[in-house]
Amino acid sequence: xxxxxxxxxxxxxxxxxxxxxxxxxxxxxxxxxxxxxxxxxxxxxxxxxxxxxxxxxxxxxxxxxxxxxxxxxxxxxxxxxxxxxxxxxxxxxxxxxxxxxxxxxxxxxxxxxxxxxxxxxxxxxxxxxxxxxxxxxxxxxxxxxxxxxxxxxxxxxxxxxxxxxxxxxxxxxxxxxxxxxxxxxxxxxxxxxxxxxxxxxxxxx
Numbered sequence: 001x002x003x004x005x006x007x008x009x010x011x012x013x014x015x016x017x018x019x020x021x022x023x024x025x026x027x028x029x030x031x032x033x034x035x036x037x038x039x040x041x042x043x044x045x046x047x048x049x050x051x052x053x054x055x056x057x058x059x060x061x062x063x064x065x066x067x068x069x070x071x072x073x074x075x076x077x078x079x080x081x082x083x084x085x086x087x088x089x090x091x092x093x094x095x096x097x098x099x100x101x102x103x104x105x106x107x108x109x110x111x112x113x114x115x116x117x118x119x120x121x122x123x124x125x126x127x128x129x130x131x132x133x134x135x136x137x138x139x140x141x142x143x144x145x146x147x148x149x150x151x152x153x154x155x156x157x158x159x160x161x162x163x164x165x166x167x168x169x170x171x172x173x174x175x176x177x178x179x180x181x182x183x184x185x186x187x188x189x190x191x192x193x194x195x196x197x198x199x200x201x202x203x204x205x
Contacts, residue, residue, distance in 0.1 A: 011035070011068070012033075012034065012035040012038070012068050012071060012072065013071070013072045013075050014075070015032050015075055015081050016075050016076070016077065016078050016080075016081070017078070019032075020032040020034070021081075021083075023083070023132065023136065024088075025128050025129070025131070025132040025197060026128060026197055027087060027088055027089075027124065027125075027128055028085050028086060028087060028088060028094070028125055028128055028129060028132070029085075029086045029088055029091070030083045030084065030085055030086075030097065030129065030132065031083055031084050031086070032081060032082075032083055033071055033081075033082045033083060033084050033096065035068070037084050037093065038064050038067050038068065039093070041093065041115070042067070042093065042096075042115065043062055043063060043064065043067065045095075045113070045115035046062040046067065047061060047062055074098065078103070079100060079101045079102050079103060080098065080099070080100045080101075081098070081099060082096055082097070082098050083096065083097050083098070083099070084096055085097060085112075085114075085125055085129050087121060087125075092121075093115070094114065094115060094121060094122060094125045095112060095113050095114040095115045095122065095125060095126075095129075096112075096113045096115075097110055097111060097112050097113070097129055097133060098110065098111045099133060099136070099137075101137065101141055101143060105143075106143050106144035106145060107143060107144070107145050107146075107147050108137035108138075108141050108143040108145075108146055108147075109137075109146060109147050109148060109149075110130070110133040110134075110137065110146070110148075112126060112129060112130065114126050126156075126160055127160065127163070127164075127197070128197050130160060130164060131164070131194045131197045132197070134146055134164070134182070134187055135191075138184040138187055138188070143184065144183060144184055145181050145182070145183050145184070146166075146181065146182050146187070147169060147171060147179065147180070147181045148161060148166060148179070148180045148181070149173050149175070149177040149178070149179050149180075150177055150178050150179075150180065151177055151178075152176075152177070152178050158178070161180050164182070165182055165186065165187070165190050166180035166181060166182045167180060167181065167182065167186075168180060169181040
C-alpha cells in the first residue's frame, strides 16, 4: 500500500516498553508488528469472511486506520502485543499472533490469525507458531498455565488445541466459548512429541 494513502491520524505506536522484539522457530520468524506490515493483503485478510469469521475484527470493515488503532490500543497494556508471522525462506507474511499475560497472574495466552488459510504453509504455521508460543509462555514468561478460549464453531482451532494436548478447564467463559488449558508440567512432559519444532528465545531487533 502506498504510504501517502494511509491516514496520518493513525500512526502506529511502538510497543509499551519501546522495544521491538523478535522470536524464531524452525521455519518462521515472529516480530513486533510495524506500520509497513499493514499491507493491502493484510487488510484484505481481515475483510475476508473465510478468515475473519471468528475474529473480533470481522464485525466491522477494516482499513489501515482501524488496524493501527487496534494495535495502538493493545500497546497501552504492558503485557499485550501483536506480532507478525513470516516464513523464513522468503519472509512471506503468513499471519499474526497476539500474546497476553499479566505480571500478577500465572496465566498466559496467545491468539493466532492465519491469513494463508487455504495454503499448506498456513497449516504448518498454525501448529509451529502454537508450539513456539507455548514454549515462550512457559520457558520465558515462567507462567504456570496457558489458557485458551475457543468458539465452539471454530473446528480448526479445536483440532489444534486437542492436538497440542490442552484439556477442558474449570474456568468459565463470559462469552459462551469453550475454555481449555495446559499446565507447564503437562507441556514439559509431552514436549518431546514436538521435538521436530524448535524455538528460540526472544531477541531485540
